[in-house]
Amino acid sequence: MVTSLAWLIPLFPFLAFWLILFFGRRLPGQGATVAIGAMLASAVLALVVFFRVLGGAVPLRSTLDWLVLGAQPLALGIQVDALGAVMLLVVTVVGSAIFIYSVGYMHGDPRYPRFFAYLSLFAASMLLLVLADNFLFLYVGWELVGLCSYLLIGFWFERPAAARASMKAFITTRIGDVFFFAGILLLFFTLGTLRFDQTFAAVQSGRLGGGGLLAAALLLFGGAVGKSAQVPLHVWLPDAMEGPTPVSALIHAATMVAAGVYMVARLFLLFAQTPEHTALTVVAWVGGISAFMAATIAVVQDDIKRVMAYSTISQLGYMFLGLGVLGYAAGVFHLMTHAFFKALLFLAAGSVIHAMGTNDMKQMGGLARVMPSTYWTMLIGGLALAGIFPFAGFWSKDEILTEAWRHSPPLFYLGLVTSFVTAFYVMRMMFYTFLGERRWAPAHGVWGQGHEAVHPHESPRVMTGPLWFLACGAALLGFLGAPFLGNPFGRFLHAGEETAATFDLRIALVSTAVALAGIGAAAALYRWRWLSPAAVRRAFQPFSTWAERKYYFDDVYQWTVVRGTVWTSRVLRVFDVYVVDGLVNLIGVALVALTRLYRVFDLYVVDGVVNLIGWVAKALGGALRVVQTGRAENYLLVIAIGVILLILGGLVR
Amino acid sequence: MLSLMLFLPLAGGILLLFFRNPRAIRGIALGASLLSLYVAIVLLGRFNLRGGMQLVESAPWIPSVGISYTVGLDGLSLPLVLLTQLLSAVSIVYSWRVELRLKEYMFLLLLLQTAMLGVFVALDFFLFYIFWEVTLVPMYFLIGIWGGPRKEYAAIKFFLFTLVGSLAMLVGILLLYFNAQPRTLDVLSLIQQQPLAKDLRLATIAFWGFFLSFAIKVPMWPFHTWLPDAHVEAPTAGSVILAGILLKLGTYGFVRFSLPLFPQVFQQYAYVIAILALLGIIYGALVSMAQMDLKKLVAYSSVNHMGYVMLGVAAAAAAYGQPAKAQAATTALNGAVFEMVAHGVITGSLFLIVGVIYDYRAHTRGVNEFGGLGAILPVYTGITTIAMLASLGLPGLMGFVAEFLIFLGAFGVFPALAATGLLGIIITAAMFLWTIQRIFLGPPNPRWKGLLDVDTRELVALVPLVAAMVIFGLYPRPLLEIIDTAMAAVVAALR
């Protein structure tokens, strides 16, 4: 019964999508009400399912014959285990908050209903992905999530930047997807199943091991790298900020990027079975490097959303790092807490942008007084991100660092440095935005006298409400992983097993100290102004230039992959017109030249076998025509020669 | 019943010759087409999923030569018949506004419909060949009379290319005929007899005869050069039928004839054919990307998609005699046939979409001349986006299921080739998204301010196709179940 209910969880938003798509403005609240209603209904169902799982029914399953192959139905379906239940809750709850917030944020947009339709589809796809008990559904959800991000990033497609960004996002992630797909194919080819449980069983029984398994795992991880924007496929994420802010929140918190982490977590058993955890080591290092690199780039961004974007890459890196060092629970825990505080940060940033009409932090300042709700909630989010006790981020990040320390000290140090940088850029952002002097001119009445003329205001309730709700989550959820409460989250995730991860006070202290140092450094530069940021920047040459140029990833891709493909395709087109088609002609022309046929034929004939026939045949015909002189004596001669030839031919045989 | 379905359109076509009133002509054309579609649906109702070849109707025709009129349906032909019916009806609806030589136009469309249906249901090689060739004639006229600026060139090129192949196939058919005991042109009994199994030299000749015919029709790389010309110059309905159905004749031939009749030879050359398919996949996608003409772009994407189909077929062929690979072969074949239907629906709708903007609105197909249409034509944008997404293989839409199955199966046989083929998926995605971006996104181009969105007639033509994409994309089982039994039988026969 409950498992059948689980089908409804993605179905509600999916139906909402079609409803809104077709009936749009005629629906209550121009479709927003439908979308939110569906989302809340899903959230309620998710809760029901969650408690069911909590009650011990693990995992819940339900299958459906999606197609038949060789007269055998391919039974595919959904399952809910602890991981799934947690993710369902995160997606539906955070999603609901973002939906509600959007009502305010998107107010007055000409494609308002469309926006909610896409959001619903986005949520539905993500929920399908989470519920999948097999690679196919996982992949379907995975791709649909990508589609929705494409649609939503490019929602304001009139802006060329948005259109470009949406395409970049889709194609970059699709490159990852192809690896993912190849991984699926490899697994299906060797194991003959698409179901997770059967795959795990087969892997554990050793039917696929060693290099094959490693290859499969790495291919699958390739998908995660694309989806979760890890180095080197992270380039799409910052550009994706061209989408409306709620979209960014949804992408960064609950759906798109979380999918990659979720996938690795879901397939953790498979990754863990690779020889000497090689696959996990790769995961961890990719995560660690992404975390550090993205954090350093975030430091030099002036666009408030881009700061967030790089922060997301960085935090996702943390999650992978956690998973990679065998901190299964830690990674997933961070995924959950991050969902809350990052959604919060984005929505708050959206609130700021909504008020200011710009993304540029350098044109803000002193907003704390104007928009207190936003300020305070964002501060909570910021502290959670920085990993300050007792906010949610502290607990999850701490757990990851503890695991790292136990399994890979170099990664621990990398994480630690990153945590300093994280705290630094978060506070830099807060100082730029909310504190200090105003760097904007108050409005003088008529809007449009210049871009400085803005009138910042607190956002409406429909936007601040979700902010506060998420702030509560960001502040309190960490305690689910608190050691003194017995780490209930970890136990739940491990289905009651005793977990190895334990709290290490020394690490907690060190990381807190590092985070505080980061905050202090930020304050020193941007609040107390002991040092000029420019001077610091110079001091850190060439490091800072690298960070500003985003480690040149975009440039390299532009010059190699993008131009490479475009040029190849152009060259091939020319090739197609002139060579493949022309080759036959060439033979024709050569033949014409060879036989010295002097008739001139239409030069426009540049194409195809038709023209081979055209050229050669007409040329031959022209040449033969010369024999057809119209003079009887020639004809008679041909009779004689013909007879002679026939005699000769007959004799020779 | 099957014959009724088969000849209804032709009967309608002949009937409308006696009318002058354009409305009557259109009405008769659509009526005949829909009636035939209705009969097809009735037949679908009678179709037994496990029944193999069924609803067979047979009558002696030219007994002296062993030719009979035999038609029948199985899981391979039924989906293609339905596709034909659907696209033909859609084409007639779309062509409602054609005024130039309307009577001839509708007659040719209906004749074409009968011919295409005939190819799919014929179970006698002579009958098959007649229908196969008859498809060329109306198409020649459709391109030649109602086509674009280079219509004459495109029409004759199409005709010549495909005729080369057809005649090569005729030689193959005759080789089969004379080696059968007793001599017959009945497809089923020839498949059962395997007349050329004992003489591989002749079998090879016959195989390549068939191959040439089908490969030109598909078209496989490097026989594809007729396709862009024909597609671009054909009128919209012509392009729809050309891409949606006529290309399928080739792949249908591979599955229906080449695979069961010459399994050994096909296996021998499967790798070569798979490489050609792969070239088609990547080449088609890349060349399509560079096109500035929307129709050409869609045309080259067909080269890419038909490459997938051929990859699946080649994979199945390579699995001959290897029971261990039977599962992969079945999967690949299922995918290939599913892709035939999917490509028909998707590319058919894409050509309609191009027609909508070109025929009655902008009168240009230059990809770069548009921009920002998304704000001006929201419905049109939506439909186009769905179709293009389906074409690039987005899950939840029809194209994905097909590509998924093909790769799933092909990977079991040609891992390296299949993996390389995945590149095509990326390029196709990039190509279509870039196209969407250039046409629909960005600031609205003031030049197109006054364009009207899709009208009812066009919606009636497009919605069934889009619905099919979504429905079979989400739940492919009904369609796949029909296909699967037939494909399992083909593979079983290969062992």
Added chain:
Amino acid sequence: MPPLGDLWSLAPELWLAALGLILLGVDLLVGQGAKRAVGWVAVGGLLLALLPAGGLAASLPGGARRIFFDTYAVDGFALFFKVLALLATALVILASMDTFRAAAQRPEDASRFEGEFYALLVFTSLGLVLMAASADLILLALSIELVSLTSYVLAGYLKGNPRSNEAGLKYFLFGAAASAVMFYGFSLLYGLTGSTSLYVIAQKVAQVPHPALIVSLALMLAGFGFKISMVPFHQWTPDVYEGAPTPVAAFLSVGSKAAGFAVLLRVVAVAIAPSGLDVVTLVAVLSAASMFVGNLLALPQRNIKRMLAYSSISHAGFILMGVAAFGGPFGNSGLLIYLFAYMFFTLGAFFIAALIGGRLGSDEIPDYAGLSQRGPGLAFLMALFMLSLTGIPPTAGFFAKFYIFAAAIERSPALLWLVAAGVINSVISLYYYVGVIRAMYLLPPADPTPIRGPAALRAALWITGAATLLLGLYPQPLIVFARTASLLLP
């Protein structure tokens, strides 16, 4: 004295001879304005001749006979060609009536010898019938010359027209030379076997020394090749077809070609084949050469009659494929089926050319532009004939080609190359046949006035059109007829 029964078997021939005389007589009786009546009498008479032919057919299952001391065959094969010749002649006469009417408008083409024209056609038809049935070299020589002599006259019939003069003279010179060469070949064959009877020759030919036989064969082939427009004895064809009155060209392309093939088959495939010469390869090479030369030369043509002439050469190549494939159920009847089918669509195409030529005063293909609007029925029929000439189903041309390819493949895998040549040539031929369709359907008319033919011509056209389609869709009766006919070839 020969038994009287022999005369009964000769009833169609006798009736034709009588008909010719009757026509000459009727011509004297009717006035200058009503010469068409002679034509109608001729058509009626020819159809009447089908009756005794039918009676013969009924008596045939009793066995093929040789009458007049084995010089004349009364067999299915001969009967088949009788029917073919009678039908072709009747159709040509139907079409000629319009040609004379149209020619009367142009002073250089006007002729007051319309009645004699029909009589000569009937005599030619008699010649064709005799050719197909002659089993003796002497009779062959006579009947071939009967056809030739009348044909020379018919080709040059428009005496005021220099082109017709030229066609007649060229045809005569070429034909007379070819005949002289052929007669020399006949004389050698007689010397080698001591008999003029084909049956005796067939028995004795196995002992004949090959070099001399080759010489004889080569010399004879000049004569036969001339009749069937086979390369390298084809060169008169385009000039004569272009210059001759169009119905005459049609008649040459169908009637004398068919009879030529009948002779070729009787002499080469029946009488010479037992010698052990590799006749198959020889004929196959000639077949391929004819196909290629005919087709390649047809490509650049703009004059419809010249184009059809070259097409006629290439079709001779296709039919020769049937000669090469002789032997076996397909091979024996392939040639018959091809010729019979070919008759209808070739006649049809020429008739339309005659009609258009008469109306427009031009035989240039570009002048066919927009015919689909000026005469939809005509254009449709012409398109049908063109497709049939190419061999596109469901036309008679397709079935004929199918059958002849089948015959070649059945004969021997060694003939596959010839089939391949046939395939290539079919494709080449599409190009120029479709050129006509293109002009009619794809190009706009220069002058939109409708074109309609008179009733007689329309009847001829619809008969040929219907036959073209019917034989394509349901060739079974034709196959039965042709197979029975070929079985009875002794």
Added chain:
Amino acid sequence: MTVGLNHYLAVSALLFGLGLYGILTRRNAVAILMGIELMLNAANINLVAFNRYVAPVALAGHVFALVIITLAACEAAVGLALVMAVYRNLETVHVDEINLLKW
């Protein structure tokens, strides 16, 4: 040495060759016709000679020769009529000047 078949064949072949030379090199249509007549005569010599030496019992050769003589007469009549018709219109009987029809 007696006269044998080969003697006659040699004469016949030479006569044939002369006739052929005539039709190949003459430009006057009537002259070409004369060449053709020579070739026909060559055939007749063959026929009669073969009748004498190969098949003396029946007289097929003689009959054949007579038929060919008849045909030669007919050809001459028709051919010369055509030459006259051409001459009337074109005022030439030279075949290399009669080529309205070509290619």
Added chain:
Amino acid sequence: MGELAAFTILAAVTLLPAVVVVTSRNLVRAAMSLIPSFLGVTGLFVLLQAEFVAGIQILIYAGAIAVLILFVIMLTQGGTGTAVRQTNEQRVVGALAAAALTTALLALLLRTAWPLAAGALPRANVAAVGSAFLTTFVLAFEISSVVLLVSLVGALVIARREQ
């Protein structure tokens, strides 16, 4: 011996005028030369005991055909006279082709083992030919008459002027 002498003379009478026929620049002389050539052939026929054929040969060839040809040459004066070139441009090639074919004929025919049969021709030759025409070749006889009739009609149609 006498037979050989007769043969040689007749062969010369046949062939030498024939050379004139095909080479003379004067067409009247060429046509006139036809007559001795035809008479030579007649002589050969006699030598071969074909008296009836010989008779017809004189009547038709030497009598009718040669005269007819002369007649037409006179009528078409444009083509006669020594001033006009009588050979065409392909004289050399034509000569070569004729020579080649003649050589081939001589080489192959003279070397052939003909199936020579002993036995003599019927004595009463003329009557025998007549009876052959009325028995075995009766059909040929009948057709010959048709051919003659048709040629006559045809020649008349062509030769007569249109009004």
